[in-house]
């Protein structure tokens with residue numbers, strides 16, 4: 472078996488914000504690795520910290536940051552050590568690009584989309600004519616008619632706007648593309664088309680993705696590995712095949728049971744209760760999922776579980792304390 476090449480390594484990453492009523496621990500001691508040509512899906516309910524994790528990796532930080540520390544290493548280079556200007560010039564868009572949640576609002580309404588997609592290239596010094604030629608090629612690649620380079624964002628459908636955003640993320644041939652709920656505003660057919668496009672690009676260009684989403688069904692097509700976040704922490708990281716057959720963590724089991732199936736008579740489950748507030752979550756001594764967990768034991772409420780490593784999979788839950796294998 473060939474050894475997988477680590478592209479991105481995240482070590483003890485924290486991103487906490489200060490608001491009037493306290494500190495929001497949006498990303499709270501996160502560790503994971505992402506391999507080259509891998510699609511990692513980050514799953515979780517709204518407010519679990521997944522978008523903050525994407526922003527922390529890209530250093531897109533709001534003004535009210537209280538704590539931002541840990542280690543982010545891309546291809547052996549520690550990116551949190553870099554000063555802002557170097558990071559902007561070397562990493563953001565060039566090595567890590569992002570397809571945002573709502574491409575429509577992220578595109579400039581008064582600029583032609585071709586010029587916007589060309590911008591990362593012209594900023595790097597490429598001649599405008601040559602850059603627009605590259606945009607034409609990229610549009611062809613992602614299924615946008617070439618003459619759309621002269622259109623404005625408001626003239627495009629939701630699916631086409633998302634394709635333009637993907638073209639923009641790909642134009643600099645980055646090492647990693649972060650996709651933040653890239654299909655949430657689209658109809659089901661367009662969602663499937665975009666997922667197929669991402670799959671094709673991954674195969675043809677050796678692309679690596681970190682896909683942030685709450686949509687298990689759509690992301691299952693693309694995922695090589697699934698990471699589940701809860702209350703600012705990673706609670707499970709599993710190979711996709713195992714995860715979709717047999718998730719490990721009680722929260723992951725609930726997430727999977729809440730996905731409608733095409734066939735079968737299983738009743739859909741709802742996850743009772745709400746995710747905890749991230750303000751002062753560090754004061755919770757035990758497992759952060761305990762108030763909603765059907766498997767809760769006495770120790771769950773007094774001591775936070777460690778992360779158990781089972782082969783290629785990790786799970787943060789006391790149920791796996793004495794299990795050598797995941798079954």
Ligand code: SF4
Nearest residue numbers: 758761764771788789
């Ligand atoms: Fe449930 Fe306990 Fe596992 Fe937390 S540690 S998920 S409360 S069984």
